[in-house]
Amino acid sequence: MRRHVANVLSIYRSVKRLGIPDSQIILMIADDMACNSRNPRPATVFNNADQQLNVYGDDVEVDYRGYEVTVENFVRLLTSRLPPETPRSKQLLTDEGSNILIYLTGHGGDGFLKFQDSEEITSQELADALEQMWQKRKYHEIFFMIDTCQAASMYEKFYSPNILAMASSLVGEDSLSHHVDPAIGVYIIDRYTFFALRFLEKVQPDSSLNMSSFLAVCPKQDCISTVGVRTDLFSRDPAKVPITDFFGSIRPIELTFIPDNILNKLENNEIVVEEKLTNNKHAKRYYYVPLMPKW
Amino acid sequence: MVEDSNVENEVNDVPIILENELAQQSEEETDRIWAAVSFVVILIVMGVPLWWKMTEVERSYFPYTEIADLHLHNITFPLQISVITTTICSKTLAADLQNFFLKSSLFKVNVEILNSNPWENNTISVLETMPEIHPNKPGYIQLIEVPDLHFKNKIVIGKHRTVYISKGIDTEDIFNFFQKVVLNENILVESVKTVISPGIMSENIDYLRKVRPSPKYDVVFTVVNPQPDKIEFIWNNELFIKTYFEPILQKLLLLSKFRIKSQWLYFVNWQQIPKKKNDRFELNQKQIPHIITPFEKKIGSGVAQNLCINFVLYITKCEHTPTLFVNEQGRTSTAILSARWGGIQLINPKKINCEKQKPLKTDARNVMQIFLAQFKSLLGLIDHSSTDKIVFNETQISLHDWEVDILYRLRILEQFTSSRITLTSLSQLLGEISNIVITDEVGNAVLDAVIANKKILESLSDNNIFEALNYSTRSFVSSEFAFTHPSLLALLYFPDDQKYAVYIPLYLPVMIPVLLSLKNIQTWLKKKYFGTRMPALLRIKIVDIRGLSQKYPTCIHIFAPQHSGDFYKVQMSPVTPHKLTSSAQFSIGRLIHAQRVSVYSSNGNNSSLHGFSSSLVHYFSRSSSAVC
Numbered sequence: 001m002r003r004h005v006a007n008v009l010s011i012y013r014s015v016k017r018l019g020i021p022d023s024q025i026i027l028m029i030a031d032d033m034a035c036n037s038r039n040p041r042p043a044t045v046f047n048n049a050d051q052q053l054n055v056y057g058d059d060v061e062v063d064y065r066g067y068e069v070t071v072e073n074f075v076r077l078l079t080s081r082l083p084p085e086t087p088r089s090k091q092l093l094t095d096e097g098s099n100i101l102i103y104l105t106g107h108g109g110d111g112f113l114k115f116q117d118s119e120e121i122t123s124q125e126l127a128d129a130l131e132q133m134w135q136k137r138k139y140h141e142i143f144f145m146i147d148t149c150q151a152a153s154m155y156e157k158f159y160s161p162n163i164l165a166m167a168s169s170l171v172g173e174d175s176l177s178h179h180v181d182p183a184i185g186v187y188i189i190d191r192y193t194f195f196a197l198r199f200l201e202k203v204q205p206d207s208s209l210n211m212s213s214f215l216a217v218c219p220k221q222d223c224i225s226t227v228g229v230r231t232d233l234f235s236r237d238p239a240k241v242p243i244t245d246f247f248g249s250i251r252p253i254e255l256t257f258i259p260d261n262i263l264n265k266l267e268n269n270e271i272v273v274e275e276k277l278t279n280n281k282h283a284k285r286y287y288y289v290p291l292m293p294k295w
Numbered sequence: 296m297v298e299d300s301n302v303e304n305e306v307n308d309v310p311i312i313l314e315n316e317l318a319q320q321s322e323e324e325t326d327r328i329w330a331a332v333s334f335v336v337i338l339i340v341m342g343v344p345l346w347w348k349m350t351e352v353e354r355s356y357f358p359y360t361e362i363a364d365l366h367l368h369n370i371t372f373p374l375q376i377s378v379i380t381t382t383i384c385s386k387t388l389a390a391d392l393q394n395f396f397l398k399s400s401l402f403k404v405n406v407e408i409l410n411s412n413p414w415e416n417n418t419i420s421v422l423e424t425m426p427e428i429h430p431n432k433p434g435y436i437q438l439i440e441v442p443d444l445h446f447k448n449k450i451v452i453g454k455h456r457t458v459y460i461s462k463g464i465d466t467e468d469i470f471n472f473f474q475k476v477v478l479n480e481n482i483l484v485e486s487v488k489t490v491i492s493p494g495i496m497s498e499n500i501d502y503l504r505k506v507r508p509s510p511k512y513d514v515v516f517t518v519v520n521p522q523p524d525k526i527e528f529i530w531n532n533e534l535f536i537k538t539y540f541e542p543i544l545q546k547l548l549l550l551s552k553f554r555i556k557s558q559w560l561y562f563v564n565w566q567q568i569p570k571k572k573n574d575r576f577e578l579n580q581k582q583i584p585h586i587i588t589p590f591e592k593k594i595g596s597g598v599a600q601n602l603c604i605n606f607v608l609y610i611t612k613c614e615h616t617p618t619l620f621v622n623e624q625g626r627t628s629t630a631i632l633s634a635r636w637g638g639i640q641l642i643n644p645k646k647i648n649c650e651k652q653k654p655l656k657t658d659a660r661n662v663m664q665i666f667l668a669q670f671k672s673l674l675g676l677i678d679h680s681s682t683d684k685i686v687f688n689e690t691q692i693s694l695h696d697w698e699v700d701i702l703y704r705l706r707i708l709e710q711f712t713s714s715r716i717t718l719t720s721l722s723q724l725l726g727e728i729s730n731i732v733i734t735d736e737v738g739n740a741v742l743d744a745v746i747a748n749k750k751i752l753e754s755l756s757d758n759n760i761f762e763a764l765n766y767s768t769r770s771f772v773s774s775e776f777a778f779t780h781p782s783l784l785a786l787l788y789f790p791d792d793q794k795y796a797v798y799i800p801l802y803l804p805v806m807i808p809v810l811l812s813l814k815n816i817q818t819w820l821k822k823k824y825f826g827t828r829m830p831a832l833l834r835i836k837i838v839d840i841r842g843l844s845q846k847y848p849t850c851i852h853i854f855a856p857q858h859s860g861d862f863y864k865v866q867m868s869p870v871t872p873h874k875l876t877s878s879a880q881f882s883i884g885r886l887i888h889a890q891r892v893s894v895y896s897s898n899g900n901n902s903s904l905h906g907f908s909s910s911l912v913h914y915f916s917r918s919s920s921a922v923c
Contacts, residue, residue, distance in 0.1 A: 019588045023597030072784065080779045089597045095507050096489055097497075097635075135720035136778065137490060205585055252503065253583045255622045256630040256638065258665050258692075 002186050003177050005033040006045050007105040007147055007193040009055035014200035015101065016057075018248035023089060026077065028064040030116055040183055047189050047197055049181040055197075063090050071121045078129040080138065096137035101145070101246045105193065108148030110171060111157075127157040134160040141234070143211070143246040147192045149174045152228035164234040164241075166215060168192035169225035176224050191223045205248050211238040214247075328819045331812035338809050352730050355738030361745050362722045365715050370751070371403045372704055373434055373758040374478070379409045380440040382462050391466035399474070401483055401708075414439065419451070419459050419687055429455035433700040433760040436477060438469070451687045452477060454695045459687065476685055479701045482675055483708055490712045504634040505675035508709045509551060510772060511601040514540070514670075515637075516557040517594055519609045523561045526644050527654040528610055532557035539663035543670070543694045549764060550702055554601065563593050565609070569618045576611075576618040577627070583620060587633055604673055605637030606666045610644060610655065617643035630665045638669035667692040675705055703760050710771035711751050714744055717774040724783075732785050737777045744773035 012027055034045050034056045045056040064073060076082050077092055094100060106113055112120040133139055144165040146154050151167030158165060168175040168190065177187035178194040189197075195218040203209055215238055218227050231238060244250050376392065378385045389406040396404035414422055419441055422428065430437050437457040449464040450472050458477060460469060474480045485502040489495065497503055506512070516536060520528055536555055544553045565586035569576035578586070596603040611618040618641055619627040629641040640662060648655040668678050676698050679685045686695065718741065725731055747770035754762035 019585055021588050021591040021597075023591060076781065076784055079784070081781050081784045082779070083781050088599060097503070132720075132724065135723075136717065206581055249584075249588065251584045251587050251636060252634045253580070254500075254632050254634075255620050255626060255628040256632050256665055256669055257626070257628055258630075258661075258668055 002031075002033050002045075002184070003189050004105045004107075005029055005031055006047055006055055006189045008103065009045055009057075009060065010047055010189065010193050010197040011101075011103045011145070011200075012060070013055045013057055014197060014203075015247050017205075018200075018203060018244065019205045020247075020249045022059075022061040024249065025061070026063045026090065026092060027061065028069045028074065029062050030066060030069040032065065034060075038184065046181075047194065049179060049183070049188060053197075053201070061089075067116070069116060071115050071119050071125070074115070074121065075125065075129045079132045080136070092138065094138050097140050098138070099245055100139045100142045102142060103145045103147075104154070105147040105190065108146075108150060108154065110150045111153045113146070113148055113154060123154045123157040126154060127159060130158060130163065131160045134162075141236075141245070145196075147175055147190050151175060152230075155228075155230050158230070158233060161233055162235055163230075164211065164238060165228075165230040167228040167230075168218070168223065170228045173225040192218050192225070192227065195222050200247065203243060203247065205244065205250075207243060207248075209243045211241040211243055211246070214243055324819065328816055331809075331816055334809050335813060335816070338805065353732050353734060355733045355735045356742070357722065357725055357733055357738060358742060358745055359722050359726060362718045362741075365718065365745070365748060368752055370401070370708060370711055370755065372401055372755060372760075374402050374404045375430075375435045375758065376404060376406045376438055377409055377430070377435070378406060378438045379411075379414075380438075381442075383440055383460070383464075385410070388466055388469075392470060395466065395470035399480060401480060402478065416442070418442075419453065422457070422459075423453045423455070423687065426455065429453070429457050429696070431456075432758075433696075433703055434758045436473075436697070452685060452695075452697060453687050454693070456696050456700070472685075476677075476679065477697055478704075479677060482677075482701075483705060486675075486705060486709050487712050490709070490716060501672075501675065501677055504632065504672050506602060506604060506635050506673050508706055508713070508771070509602040510768060511552045511554065513596075513599045513601045513603045514553050514555045515594060515596065515599070515603055515605050516555070517560055517590070517605065517607045518558075519560045519563050519590065519607055521562060521564050521610065521612055525613050525649055525652075526610055527648075527652065528642070529654045529656045530608070530659075535659045535663055539660070539667060540670075543667060546694050546699050547674075547702070549761065550699075550706055556599075558594075560593055563590065564612075565589050569615050576615045577621045578618060579621055580623050583631055584633075586639070587636065590639075603637075604670065606669070607637070607639045608642060608662065609639060610642045613644060613649035616645070616649070630669070632669045632672060635673070637673065638666060640665055664692050671698075674702060676701060700760070703764050707751065707755075707760070707763050707767045710767035711748065714748055714767070714770040714774035717778045718744055718748070721774075721778050730791075732782050734780070734782045737780045737782060740773040740777040740780070744770045744777065747773065 008027070008029060012025065015025060016022065033039060034043050039045075041051070043056060044051075044054045047053045047055050064077075077090070080092060082091060092100075104113055106115065108114060108120075111123045114120045130142065133142075139162070141162045141164070144155055144158075144163055146166075147168040148154070150169060150171050150173065152170045155163075155165035155167060156171075169192075176191050178189050178191045180186065181188045196214075199214065199217045215227075215229050220226055374396075376389075378389050378392075380388065385408045389408050393404060393406050396402055414428065422439070422441070433456075435456060439457055439459055441459045441461060449461045450458065450468060452458050452472075458469075458472070479501075481499060482502050482505075485497050485499040486505075489497045489502070516532055518528065518530055518532065520526060536557065540555065544555075547553065566589050567578060567582045567586050569578045569582075571577075590605075590607055594603075594605060594607075596605060619629060620631050620641070621627045629643070630638060632638045642655070642657050642662075644655045647653045671692065671694065672678055679689075721741065725733060747766040750766040751763050751770065754760075754766060
């Protein structure tokens with residue numbers, strides 16, 4: 001389980017570093033590995049035994065944690081069928097112009113991915129949820145990444161357009177972990193994510209790399225399993241899609257020009273409107289109440 | 296021979312024993328059958344329907360056909376144009392204009408000619424100050440010829456719903472002006488296109504800027520001062536927002552609810568280093584997109600309940616002042632607009648503010664004018680102030696009546712299309728997956744949305760935009776509510792195979808004996824009501840079986856071969872060969888189920904067999920004549 005947490009945090013770290021704010025990332029982590037009593041270095045999760053890269057970082061905003069991480073909640077999140085009191089940070093507020101990166105990791109098998117040791121999401125459920133998103137115009141394009149055993153089975157059932165899918169292993173193959181940390185005696189991270197992170201660490205927010213270089217991120221000699229890619233649903237050529245379309249957020253920007261006839265040409269930097277509201281009786285001022293009475 | 300007489304006595308006794316035993320048995324049998332019947336009644340007659348009813352997926356009425364029918368009608372906006380001319384021939388103008396509008400798929404135009412021009416000699420400036428002469432409802436436009444139009448295009452629009460033209464204008468120009476400016480048909484077409492076919496990214500920049508339609512927005516004003524230790528910035532958020540924003544928001548009351556918030560942020564930095572060029576600093580087109588994310592983190596729009604429109608006023612750092620944004624063409628500005636997000640404006644402090652601690656003041660009007668222009672762009676309006684002089688005498692950014700009408704139409708169209716698509720998708724989903732719950736709440740919301748959606752068209756045909764807007768909002772909100780209702784997922788993750796996994800271990804061990812007892816009940820009923828005919832089929836056959844004791848038959852095997860291969864063994868003691876032991880009595884009790892009985896003797900002692908079979912015959916003869 002620990003390596004899956006490191007997997008997710010690696011991707012989280014990368015997309016955040018490349019400019020996606022926390023308000024647009026929904027992070028679901030079933031276990032609190034950083035603060036686990038068996039973690040010899042509390043509040044850290046490293047991606048390798050050399051402890052060079054702390055993927056836990058300074059601020060990690062986990063949106064769904066522990067027992068909130070369920071198949072039902074995941075599907076509710078995708079299809080926006082959340083209870084009305086759900087805060088916006090836990091909602092997927094996308095529209096027909098949004099690109100979505102979905103990264104899933106955990107234990108899995110042919111056609112399913114386990115959640116919380118007790119339940120699993122099947123490839124059919126996932127495909128149906130994505131179709132619902134498409135019908136509700138919740139995305140423009142999706143890049144779907146999954147790191148689990150027989151990962152390719154998870155994207156085989158997809159039928160909605162504009163999905164680029166990538167899996168750490170083909171059906172019938174296991175995804176392997178990268179290396180063990182002797183200090184805690186468990187595997188640190190999975191191979192596929194390890195190499196993906198290594199690749200993404202080199203990417204800068206203004207990078208001009210394209211998706212096809214990312215799709216080749218883990219060749220067979222590194223991953224041991226064969227990385228599966230599905231492009232038939234995707235309408236664009238991955239070689240022409242900048243990596244920042246999914247891993248970064250380049251906002252469309254334009255300069256605002258206001259013609260001179262509208263603006264005052266006052267050079268003296270003075271406020272034109274005088275304060276008129278100061279005598280407003282209804283204006284209620286809030287102030288901090290002192291914590292301790294003064295003697 | 297003594298033995299023989301004994302045998303005779305015994306033979307006479309047998310029927311008595313049998314009869315007592317059998318009567319008792321038949322009573323037991325009846326009790327057993329009644330027990331079985333009661334189980335059947337409880338489990339099958341009461342239990343199964345109850346279980347069926349209770350585990351049935353709750354499905355309220357869902358108007359599948361009505362939703363399918365929604366697509367038969369398309370929206371058209373009626374537009375009433377009144378033409379008032381003095382020198383131009385109004386009849387040809389009206390006819391030409393009407394013809395041009397046949398091209399438009401969204402507008403149904405009716406041109407009306409008013410012959411006299413009561414304001415013949417009035418200038419635009421005078422006409423603009425007379426609010427009573429302008430159409431006061433959306434969907435109505437007035438076209439007035441004025442003598443004093445000195446604009447290049449010979450056409451200009453006022454603040455209300457009046458278009459002014461002057462002599463010598465082409466009708467085509469008027470039509471183009473209507474399409475591009477007054478009605479902004481492009482953005483309407485675009486908004487429908489992108490919703491209907493989401494795969495196509497819109498190329499229309501005006502449409503891309505627009506925030507998503509929502510019944511509620513949060514407008515967040517943020518003043519960012521990264522160096523409060525060096526610069527004291529004098530600014531009154533509340534006053535300036537009230538002075539400049541409130542009048543515009545007042546006009547949008549019917550459209551959405553705008554909640555205004557303001558905040559100050561200190562020590563927040565945008566993490567980009569502007570490049571020095573001559574005496575100023577520049578942030579180029581590549582850097583600008585990355586300045587928003589650091590703000591986004593601190594602005595807190597993630598915790599807002601509604602869609603946010605952000606306006607950020609950033610005081611540049613002393614070491615980088617003055618900073619300007621520069622685009623690819625080399626034009627500079629202090630303000631940028633990010634589509635669907637909001638605007639950022641820079642305030643550049645002077646040396647005196649940084650070094651001498653002089654409080655920094657700025658022209659609030661200019662700052663707010665820029666924000667207002669950005670706000671209008673974010674709503675989906677085209678800012679005409681920067682292009683040709685299309686709007687008469689525009690000295691400040693404001694929201695004109697005809698612009699509000701564009702927003703109404705845009706909103707009606709978006710909500711209409713969106714609710715239609717949502718309902719279609721929902722009906723498809725519910726039609727395909729039968730175990731999705733449709734609660735009354737969802738069912739009512741869907742019905743409400745369908746009815747409201749139809750009423751939009753009715754209201755529009757009456758040229759009642761306000762009513763249409765209300766219905767479109769209702770249709771949109773109800774359909775969103777129904778589509779995103781959490782109850783739709785309640786049973787989805789309890790698929791059939793899992794249902795069987797729960798029910799089978801629970802019910803199968805109970806149901807198997809109950810179902811099998813049905814067979815017993817059937818036989819019992821047959822025996823009871825058709826009992827006279829049953830034993831007629833009974834045949835007792837006596838056959839020799841060799842190899843056993845020659846003198847006395849030790850046992851008689853009774854086969855019921857046609858029944859089910861049951862094998863009844865009748866023990867007979869050597870002394871009293873005809874006395875049936877208890878197991879034989881039991882067997883005979885069960886023989887009534889058999890259709891054919893064969894009695895085999897192991898030593899060929901037919902006389903003793905005859906005695907036995909006669910006792911059998913005696914037993915069966917109570918109801919029939921068995922063949923021996």
